[in-house]
Structure formats: structure tokens, C-alpha cells
Amino acid sequence: LPEKDTGILPNSRMYLHLPSETAKKALYYAPYIGHFFLTPAYVVSRDNYDYYLLILIESGELQVEYGGQRFIARARDIVLIDCKHPHAYRALSATSFRYFHFDGCSSEMLYTMLTEKYGYCIHLTQQMAVESAMVTLLGLAYNGLENEFKISAQIHTILSELLSQEDTANHPQDALVTKAIAYMEKHFNESMTV
Numbered sequence: 001l002p003e004k005d006t007g008i009l010p011n012s013r014m015y016l017h018l019p020s021e022t023a024k025k026a027l028y029y030a031p032y033i034g035h036f037f038l039t040p041a042y043v044v045s046r047d048n049y050d051y052y053l054l055i056l057i058e059s060g061e062l063q064v065e066y067g068g069q070r071f072i073a074r075a076r077d078i079v080l081i082d083c084k085h086p087h088a089y090r091a092l093s094a095t096s097f098r099y100f101h102f103d104g105c106s107s108e109m110l111y112t113m114l115t116e117k118y119g120y121c122i123h124l125t126q127q128m129a130v131e132s133a134m135v136t137l138l139g140l141a142y143n144g145l146e147n148e149f150k151i152s153a154q155i156h157t158i159l160s161e162l163l164s165q166e167d168t169a170n171h172p173q174d175a176l177v178t179k180a181i182a183y184m185e186k187h188f189n190e191s192m193t194v
Contacts (some may be wrong), residue, residue, distance in 0.1 A: 017033070028103075029102065030100040034099055052081070054099060055098070057078075057079070064087075065089070071120070077121050077123050081120065098138060122162060
């Protein structure tokens with residue numbers, strides 16, 4: 001990592017990939033993929049950058065300023081930023097996150113759908129598929145980003161899983177019903193009370 005990146009601990013990783021023309025025309029692609037471990041000295045402030053950004057907070061807190069809003073993202077929160085617009089974020093404590101910058105395919109449309117549905121910060125409910133795809137994406141980067149089709153598939157998985165996530169915060173009754181059904185399915189052969 002460049003020395004100018006204050007607040008990024010040495011065990012952090014960032015991978016750069018220059019996408020092929022095929023990826024630019026037909027796939028999702030990720031020019032930057034990383035896993036950062038941060039101190040509160042970490043600050044990013046940009047007027048613009050060419051890509052969309054997705055951050056999955058693992059621990060700590062990240063204060064984000066984007067789209068006229070200021071909010072704090074915490075563990076299991078996804079932050080979405082269209083970096084073509086001014087944005088800033090900083091660690092408020094010891095923080096770790098996985099991230100990737102992306103573009104291509106239908107990135108703009110899916111980004112718009114996600115932010116219109118959830119805003120710029122999405123709390124993962126029970127989306128193991130998103131976390132698993134993030135780990136796989138980082139693994140592909142670590143191994144040299146040799147297969148742009150696999151990279152594209154992981155990005156698609158993450159974006160589509162986020163879009164299909166149920167907003168249980170706005171429908172607590174649905175969440176209770178889902179939980180009850182899951183319990184009944186697991187214990188169907190036992191005697192149950194109401």
C-alpha cells in the first residue's frame with residue numbers, strides 16, 4: 001500500500017486490476033478490491049473517482065458523508081457510494097472492512113435500484129451469501145484476478161442478493177412469521193405449543 005495512506009495498518013491488502021475490453025463491455029469488473037484494517041487516523045475525501053464503491057464493515061465504525069447525508073456504518077453494514085460525486089469517509093475507531101470499486105454491465109441501474117430501496121447504508125440481515133461472495137472476491141484478487149468471469153459473477157451475486165434482501169426492519173411482523181415458520185420446519189416431528 002502507498003505510504004501516504006495514513007491509518008491503514010500493514011496487514012491490510014489492496015489489489016489493482018486493469019479490466020480487459022471484454023470486461024468493460026460485457027461484465028461487471030472490479031479495478032480495486034481490498035481488505036483494510038484501520039486506525040482512527042484513516043480519512044478519505046474525494047471530489048470524484050470513476051467507479052462505484054461497495055464497503056462491507058466487519059468491525060468498528062466508519063463515518064460517511066455522501067449525497068448530502070452524514071451517517072455511521074457499523075459491523076454488517078454495506079456502504080454504497082457513486083464515487084463520481086463528492087464523498088468522504090473516516091474510521092471513528094479501530095475498524096476493518098472489505099471493499100471493491102466496480103463498474104460495467106448494469107452497475108448504474110443496480111446501484112440506483114439499491115440506493116432507492118435502502119439508501120446508501122444497508123444493514124445485512126441474514127445474507128451469508130453476500131459475505132461469502134465478498135470473501136471469494138478477495139480470494140480471486142489474491143490469486144491474481146485471472147478469471148474476469150468469476151469476478152463478474154461474484155459482483156452480480158452480491159448486488160442481486162442485496163436487492164432481494166427483505167427489509168425486516170420495516171416489516172417486523174413478517175420477520176416474526178418467518179422465524180416461526182423456520183422453527184416449525186426444524187421441529188416438525190416434535191410436540192409444539194402455541
